[in-house]
Amino acid sequence: MQRNSLGQGIGRLIAIAVAAAMLLMTASAQALEKIRLGKSVPHPFTFTPAEIGTETGIWKKHGLEIEVFGYGGDAKMQQGLASNAIDMSLGSGPGMGFMAKGIPAKAVAAFADAPLSMGLIIGSKSPVKKLADLKGAKIGVSTNASLTYWLTRELSRRQGWGPDGIQTVPLGRLPGNIAAMKRGQVDGFVMSASVGYRLEKTGDAHVLLSFGDFIKDFHTHVVFATNKMIAERPDQIRAFLKAWIEVIEFMRKNKDETLRISSKITKLPPDLASREYDAIMPMMTTDLKFDAPAVKTLLKSFVELGILPTEPDPKVLYTEEFIPASR
Structure with a gap:
């Protein structure tokens, strides 16, 4: 009988401990x-x-x-x-x-x-080979008034071509930009330079410039x-x-x-x-x-x-x- 009572007592303690642990976990989750x-x-x-x-x-x-x-x-x-x-x-x-x-x-x-992270990525089939060739080029951006849009227009302005000297084409996410570049609908696009590094390996594109070299403040x-x-x-x-x-x-x-x-x-x-x-x-x-x-x-x-x-x-x-x- 004593042994059975002892066992029941231990069982109750274990149940209480488990319940307490669950309550603590719940409280912790609720606190977030x-x-x-x-x-x-x-x-x-x-x-x-x-x-x-x-x-x-x-x-x-x-x-x-x-x-x-x-x-x-x-x-x-x-x-x-x-x-x-x-x-x-x-x-x-x-x-x-x-x-x-x-x-x-x-x-x-x-x-x-x-903007050390941002690069201008040019497709391998594009006639754009140097900075001066960008005048009149079509460049993909995510959306109007986005970072990629701003960088492209600011680069154009700083080259003396006015903000519209480079044409911006809103293409949304990365896959749309890459697809448009490969089809020749745009000469390239603005994105993290790392995307360009990856496309350099496949021969599809290269990083023409880093915006961090042009824009400081x-x-x-x-x-x-x-x-x-x-x-x-x-x-x-x-x-x-x-x-x-x-x-x-x-x-x-x-x-x-x-x-x-x-x-x-x-x-x-x-x-x-x-x-x-x-x-x-x-x-x-x-x-x-x-x-x-x-x-x-x-x-x-x-x-x-x-x-x-x-x-x-x-x-x-x-x-x-x-x-x-x-x-």
């Missing part, structure tokens, strides 16, 4: 705040901190769960912000121009400066948050930015592990992934603040490139109130 995070395009290395933060547990450490949504360019992603289909997003500096057009969101951090990528998120969940924005900084610091210190995770997204072979990492990490900042000369470049360009009729008030475009204090 979900953020629906959009990407203007799904695969660039500069946007892989979203997945790296999940796999390393950094988001969870800061009480967050990140659900990622990929879009076919800045314009389509901005529609996601406008409809509250997403809470925050990773997009381009030029995409801030949408805020002046009434998109209910703001940029809350700048995380990539000069710039914010290539920023973090956006909807006005609803800003008003109702400011603490989660702060937690996101604090965690983001930690992810970037992890990436700087752990190249091999960063490439193991990011390659699942970028689909790059090891040699090209390593080459991209070395080229791009210098543009990834942990300061997150908006640089005055970079903002000036963007404001001026919105008018010069025909995106906006006049320079907008910077307060409409971005805020620094959620950026963590310097450590």
